[in-house]
Amino acid sequence: xxxxxxxxxxxxxxxxxxxxxxxxxxxxxxxxxxxxxxxxxxxxxxxxxxxxxxxxxxxxxxxxxxxxxxxxxxxxxxxxxxxxxxxxxxxxxxxxxxxxxxxxxxxxxxxxxxxxxxxxxxxxx
Numbered sequence: 001x002x003x004x005x006x007x008x009x010x011x012x013x014x015x016x017x018x019x020x021x022x023x024x025x026x027x028x029x030x031x032x033x034x035x036x037x038x039x040x041x042x043x044x045x046x047x048x049x050x051x052x053x054x055x056x057x058x059x060x061x062x063x064x065x066x067x068x069x070x071x072x073x074x075x076x077x078x079x080x081x082x083x084x085x086x087x088x089x090x091x092x093x094x095x096x097x098x099x100x101x102x103x104x105x106x107x108x109x110x111x112x113x114x115x116x117x118x119x120x121x122x123x124x125x
Contacts, residue, residue, distance in 0.1 A: 029066050033058040035079070051082040052089065059092045074099035 024030075035054050037046045045051070055073070062071055073095045075083050080100035087098060 027069065029062075029069060031058060031062045031065070033061075035082070045078060048082065048085060051078075052086040055083050055086040056092065059095060063094050070096050072097045072099055074101070076101040 033054065035046050035051055037044060046054070059071070059073055062073075071094050073083050073087070073092055074080055080098075080102070083092075084098060084100070086092060087095065
């Protein structure tokens with residue numbers, strides 16, 4: 001499953017369609033989904049709790065549709081960040097791995113570099 005999000009842009013853009021097309025192989029399926037703010041047409045992103053719930057709902061839907069296939073979750077940009085946070089809070093049911101494209105490690109202008117050579121990853125973002 002793959003969430004491609006850039007605030008204010010619909011998931012119907014050519015970039016959004018690129019990864020599922022490139023992943024098209026026998027026994028590989030992709031599930032694209034949008035966060036509630038995108039469904040509303042808003043440029044303001046959802047709270048982390050709402051976004052994490054959307055990630056979990058997409059995972060559940062992917063497992064329901066194709067329970068025999070291994071499940072990997074991920075996304076581009078905000079979608080990847082919300083997927084990683086949801087996983088960090090509580091493992092996503094049945095997800096074997098995470099995959100990200102253009103994955104921001106922190107919010108804009110708020111680096112999460114600890115100064116001791118490691119990244120601080122915070123579920124609260």
